[in-house]
Amino acid sequence: MDKTQEFKKIMEELGKLKFNEMYENDFFLTWEKTSDELKATFAVADALRNLRERNISTKIFDSGLGISLFRDNSTRTRFSFASACNLLGLEVQDLDEGKSQIAHGETVRETANMISFMADVIGIRDDKFIGKGDAYMREVSASVKQAFEDGVLDHRPTLVSLQSDMDHPTQSTADILYLINEFGGLENLRGKKVAVTWAYSPSYGKPLSCPQSLITLLPRFGMDVTLAHPEGYDLMPELVDVAGKFAAESGATFKKTYNMAEAFEGADIVIPKSWAPYAAMEKRTNLYAAGDNAGIDALEKELLAQNATHKDWCCTTDLMAKTAHGMDTIYMHPLPADINGVSCEHGEVENEVFDYHRDGLYKEASYKPYAIAAMIFLQKAKDPIATLKALEQGDTPRWFQA
Numbered sequence: 001m002d003k004t005q006e007f008k009k010i011m012e013e014l015g016k017l018k019f020n021e022m023y024e025n026d027f028f029l030t031w032e033k034t035s036d037e038l039k040a041t042f043a044v045a046d047a048l049r050n051l052r053e054r055n056i057s058t059k060i061f062d063s064g065l066g067i068s069l070f071r072d073n074s075t076r077t078r079f080s081f082a083s084a085c086n087l088l089g090l091e092v093q094d095l096d097e098g099k100s101q102i103a104h105g106e107t108v109r110e111t112a113n114m115i116s117f118m119a120d121v122i123g124i125r126d127d128k129f130i131g132k133g134d135a136y137m138r139e140v141s142a143s144v145k146q147a148f149e150d151g152v153l154d155h156r157p158t159l160v161s162l163q164s165d166m167d168h169p170t171q172s173t174a175d176i177l178y179l180i181n182e183f184g185g186l187e188n189l190r191g192k193k194v195a196v197t198w199a200y201s202p203s204y205g206k207p208l209s210c211p212q213s214l215i216t217l218l219p220r221f222g223m224d225v226t227l228a229h230p231e232g233y234d235l236m237p238e239l240v241d242v243a244g245k246f247a248a249e250s251g252a253t254f255k256k257t258y259n260m261a262e263a264f265e266g267a268d269i270v271i272p273k274s275w276a277p278y279a280a281m282e283k284r285t286n287l288y289a290a291g292d293n294a295g296i297d298a299l300e301k302e303l304l305a306q307n308a309t310h311k312d313w314c315c316t317t318d319l320m321a322k323t324a325h326g327m328d329t330i331y332m333h334p335l336p337a338d339i340n341g342v343s344c345e346h347g348e349v350e351n352e353v354f355d356y357h358r359d360g361l362y363k364e365a366s367y368k369p370y371a372i373a374a375m376i377f378l379q380k381a382k383d384p385i386a387t388l389k390a391l392e393q394g395d396t397p398r399w400f401q402a
Helices: 003-014 035-053 076-088 108-114 131-147 169-183 207-220 239-248 260-264 277-292 294-307 351-356 359-368 368-380 384-394
Strands: 067-068 093-095 120-126 158-164 193-197 224-228 253-259 267-270
Touching: 003 035, 003 384, 035 169, 035 207, 035 368, 035 384, 067 076, 067 351, 076 093, 076 120, 076 158, 076 169, 108 131, 120 131, 120 359, 120 368, 131 158, 131 169, 158 169, 158 253, 158 260, 169 260, 169 359, 169 368, 193 207, 207 224, 207 239, 224 239, 253 277, 277 294, 294 384, 359 368, 368 384
Parallel strands: 067 093, 067 120, 120 158, 193 224, 193 267, 224 253
Antiparallel strands: none
């Protein structure tokens, strides 16, 4: 199928879905969205990619800002947000809290207003502290909504979560887009076995939101998910319950095990990544809130020692041999991975496994700008189908050649 026919098919599929509630609404958690809204996000992402690959401009803004706020380090998500905004015609301004008046006691409401006068979208990553990230994003959202209703702002900027303490919606959306395209359609994901497993890392405090985003999204579309981790490395219990609920609704399975090899057995997709125990992250959050530096240092030593007892939780060639397709089974990671003998002595994955799947991992990452752009597009285009068709018919070159 050529790209023009592919685009037409995407428009036909989009026309079968109900997603009008996404207009002028935020995107915080995938489990707050309906299945149709998620399918629309996947479809719009594919449509935008299709147009760009055909050298057709997808700019729906002549001017405007996308504001980014990163409260944790980022490479892929930072540049993906910038790429997504640029794809739609927005410029990006990063809010550096250390160089702003936030350091002098500026309130969330005041900051939200000051950055929003000509902003169309705000992207926030706030994933380090349990109970804080998602709540902060909602406070920013409520602040700009109130400012719009009070006539302070002439429009209401929408928000996209670039990772919270609970969910990483742009990553999991990029992940499923990669799988949709690898397996030739969303319908072909049904029945695929996925191992979402903990893996050893020589660092501590890695967010729970990555695995939580996977277990709450993949079962919704019929994928059989096994969650594996050592005892004591639990995720948020309410989100484990959400995963089970979605699996039951879709006719899929959701299982838990303390055995990595068991999760890999017969898997079509493996996603081994480190995370910190939920209970420890809660304790860490409270210690930071209390300013207890000695307690934080003690907790770090305790967690690193605990991690070190599980160095055998590593994605090896032997484990890959247990999967459905051996080394050809899809290996995924949000990156950067802790690679044995490369970035660390012992880590999440053997270099041989990582190197074999390097191209696939980079392809997986390439879907994130389109995932974010789709979320913004559906927030801003009142009639997304008509707008996408108009962009195609306009045929404005993204890259002009004489």
